[in-house]
Every structure is written in C-alpha cells, then in structure tokens.
Amino acid sequence: MSSNNRKLQYSLAINEALKQKMALDESVFLIGQGVKSPWYVGNTAKDLLELYGNARVIDTPVSENAMTGAAVGAAIVGMRPIVVHPRMDFMLYAFDPIINQAANWSYMSGGKSNVPVVIWGIVNRGGEQAAQHSQALHGLFNHIPGLKIVMPATPYDAKGLMVAAIEDDNPVIYIDDRWLYEVEEDVPEESFTIPIGKAAVRKLGNDVTIIGISYMAHLTLLLANELENDNIHCAVIDVRTLKPLDIETIFESVKKTGRVVVTDVGWLTGGVAGDISAVITENCFKYLKAPVMRVTLPDCPAPSSGVLEEAYYPTKDDIKRVINQVIHYK
C-alpha cells in the first residue's frame, strides 16, 4: 500500500480514524453527547452522521451514566462502541459502568467475557471555565486495574491510537486535549495503528530525560528544541500510553541521562507523574544523579480568573526552571 502523507490536524486525524473504522467494521458505533455538534466535539465527528446515519452515530440526552453503561453493555454482546464525553468532567457520572463494570468484567468472568469499548474523554480547559469544566482526570483511571489508557499528543498518534483503541478487546480510555486540536503534521491516509503500550522517543539528548504526557509532551518538545540554543540537550519521551506504561523505553533513556523530569497535565498528588517517578526510582536508582522531579498542576481546582489561570497552568518557563534544577543538582 502506498503511503500517501499529507498534513492533517489532530482533530481531523481522530475523525479519519473514526471514519475508516466505521467503514470497515459495522460493529463500530459512536454514542455520546454532542456528536453532531462541533461545539462539543470540534470537527472530530465531521461527516459521520451523514455517512453512517443516526443508528450508528447517536447524539444523546444528558445521561452520562446510562449512555456509558449502554456502550459497555453493547460491547459485552459483541459491538465495538466508542462513547464520547465532550469533557472529562461529565464522565464522573459514568464511573460505575467504567470502573465497577467495564474494568472488572474480564477478570470477574474468568476471561469468559470481555468489553471492547472505547471510552473517549476530552480535556477542555482554560478560558476561565473554572473547576467543573477543566479537569484532566486520567490519574483517577490510571489507578484502576483492567483499563488501558492512551493520551495522544500528536495528530499521527491521535489517529493511530484511536484505531488501536477500537481494535483492542479491552476497555480503553482515550483522552485527547482541545489544546492540541489545531496541531498539524503529516499523517498517512490509510488506516494504521500505534501499538498500545509503546512510548515515543521524540528527541534524543544526553543531559536530561523529559517524560511528557499529552499536551505536556507537546510543550516539552517545543521547549527542548529551544534549549538546544542554550546547549542543553534533552531527551523527550512522549508516554502516549499511560497504561500499560512502556517502562523499557523510559528506563533506556534514564540510564543514559541519569536525570529526569516528568511533566503531566494532571495534578501533583496521587498523579501519574508521581507514579512514573516511583517506577523509575525503583528500577533505575543506581543510574540517577538527581531526584526525579515533577511538573504538574498544583493541588488546586482550576480557577476562573484569567490571572489565576496563568499561575495554574505550567508553562515552558516552569519546565525550564525544573530542568535547570535537575541538571545542576549536586
């Protein structure tokens, strides 16, 4: 198959994955609030309703618990549903079907029944939207056995991971970020998968390893390229899959640099950055030349006031400050 690359934006890469999987597999359907409104899902669901009809592209009443349960149930009986939550904050109503049911289902049935569902949650923050319209809740799901979690940071991965998530026989939490929707890069036209459980090395460098999650992987790479001018050479790893975590790729880099900064779009305490830090310390202790440091949101709900938002969301300068601390640690 000839690989025909063209620039595609992140949101349209998701759209292409959905289109292609829905064309190939009639058991794939999309359900959730706002699938026919760009206000909710940007252009990720563009043309789907026209192409596949309202039996397989289902805009729903505001009923997150039941709609998610319905997707899980349909998956149990052989469909491959994608249930979308236009903001992760709204998913909290759906914790029971996701955590009690989907995540435990395979194990509880001794492997006799499984749940091939994609639970897609969009992080939609900033813009003075405050505490209930800004949350990145991947850390909560990361705690739960039985869930796979992917968080693409590039258009290429947004497509490949969506395809992989749909094809996976287990519940996959797919988390994207509206702040990435307009990022563009070359994306193959044909359907392809990014293996779940594989991190991407975005940049090589010997001074420090920066491990980024979702939007923070994006921001970190921009920063790392700038830091070359200051003669600081960062390795950048984009985690891509939170669970199962690609520890080999991480360890390989850490063993070379001995210095690590983990950047996350979630909160500090009990978060994914802390978990990654622990795994590194447990396994690579003798290679470390400095403590593993984290750059995350502070332990604080999202504020409304724009001025407080500036203090809340980590910037390149915040990451740079921590990189310098780690590099100069004695």
Added chain:
Amino acid sequence: MLSNSDLQKLYRDMVKIKFVEETLIKPINDKLFKCPVHLYSGQEAVAVGVCAALTTNDYVFSTHRSHGHYLAKGGDLKAMLAEIYGKEAGCSRGRGGSMHLYAPEVGFCGSAPIVAGTISLALGGALASSIRNDNRVTVCFFGDGAVGEGVLYESLNFAALKKLPVIFACENNLYSTHLPIRECRISEDVYRIAEPFGIRTSKIDGNDVLSVYISAQKAVEACRYGDGPEFIEFKTYRMRGHVGPDDNIQGTHTDIRPRSEVENWSREDPVSKFKRYLIKNSIFQTFELNEIDAEIEQEIHEAHTYAQNNPFPTKSDLKKYVFKQ
C-alpha cells in the same frame, strides 16, 4: 395578595436581570473576560416569581444559567459582575466565575454547571431543614436538559418518601444546548415525571411572572406545612445563545433554532409583557416604569465600572480557599 410595592419589586427585579444580561454582551464581545456566560435573557419571570415567594432564610441551588437566580434571591449585583470579570471582589473571589456564584448570606447556596449536579444538593438542603425543623424551603432550579440525568429521579423519590420541603423548579426552555427537547425525550411536558413518585406537579407559563409567583407561593406554603415536595415545570425560552450572546460559538454555527420560533417567543418577552400588564391595569403609569428602567440602568452601569476597576486576585493566592481558611 400582592401590593403595589410588591408588584413594583417584581418589575424591578426582572428589569435588573434583563439589563444585566444585555449589558454583558458588549464586554463579552470586547473580550474583557473569557469566562463562559450563560445569559438568562427571556427567563427572568421564573427566577423573580419563584424567589418572590421565598424569604432570605430559604435556600436556592442553581445551575450554569444562574445570574437570574442569584440576583432574584438577593445576591449583590456588584459582586456578581466582579466575579464574571474575574476579580477579587467577586462573589466567589474570582475563583468560580459566572457558573459558580455564591451568596450564602441571602440563602443562595451556590450554582454549578454539572447538569443536575445541584439537584441532590438541594435535596440535602431540604433534608437538613427537616432534621432541624427550621421551617425553611429549598428551591432547586434546573433545566429541561437535567431531566435526562438519573440523579433527578433518585432525588424525587427520596424527597417524596421523606416529605422534604423542596421545590423542583424545572425551567423548560425547550433546548438542551444544541438539542431540541423532542430529540431528548418523547414528550415536551416534563412535569409528569414527578407523578409516579406521588409528587404534586404542574405546568406553568414561565413567561408570566404572576402565574409563576402564585404557583411558587402555593408550593412554598405546602412545603412549610410539611406537605412537600413539589414539582413545577415553567415553560419558557432563552432569547440568547446557549452560552454567550448567540449560538454561533467560535465561528461555528451551532444554533438550530428556527428564526420564526425565536421571533414568536420574543413577543412573549416576560419583562415587556409585565410592563404592559402594569400599565394596562393602571397599576403604574408608563413614565413611572420608565423611571425605574433608567434608575436600574444607572445602577448597572456603575456596577460594571466597579467590576472593571477592581483588582484581579493575586497570583500567589492561587491555592487560597482550597480549604476553608
């Protein structure tokens, strides 16, 4: 019955809400703040009529579209505008924004945009009153969209079971963001959902402030006599976008409301309707009401100036108030 000064208060409160909402459009368009604002224009009679039946001691919980409820319950105008502008003097000290207004000093317990998220909290307000036997009534405002959430039905059942003094005030404006009600449920009449729980329920013209007031007054009385809860559906319409002045959000045309429908409802504007009623029945003369309009306009103008000139919160105070100080 209502005295002339009561009627004047109803008129004043409605005009105030209407003008506040309309004066927010310019600063939104001028990007003086980014905070998403769900304007209450067109629904003024519901908040004002219901809150007129309450005392300051009674409780109100609200939603994302909460400016009207906050003001009608007696929340401070300047503090609300300062909140929307993200200022330290805001009613939530710039931490909550338009969707998180608080005025516990006047019984406005709070608003939050998670659809149906405050319904069970209102249930708790009423539960507390029943335990304390304090004779308060709690009103829970929510939209037709919230009728899709299971927590509403759990709350209805428990409220009925324990005869709690809570009023479920559903503002049916026929839309839940981009979805017309017929795409959310098989019947446009919401009030009947309360029937199987044995809850008294009715459907009221939400654009007629007197009907709203009378229905709320009866419900409040019943709740105070231990004969709660009550469900009231107010039929109404929002004259502005789901969020912001119109529905063409971020360059995307998301308004699916037919123009003729919007025009028909604009003739039902509750403030103009009530003004006509007051004049026609010779309760007030036109010039008297115009004077009130002008006074309120001035008050709101000053409140904007106050809000705009107030300082932002200090960055180093980001984490202040995560816990009670």
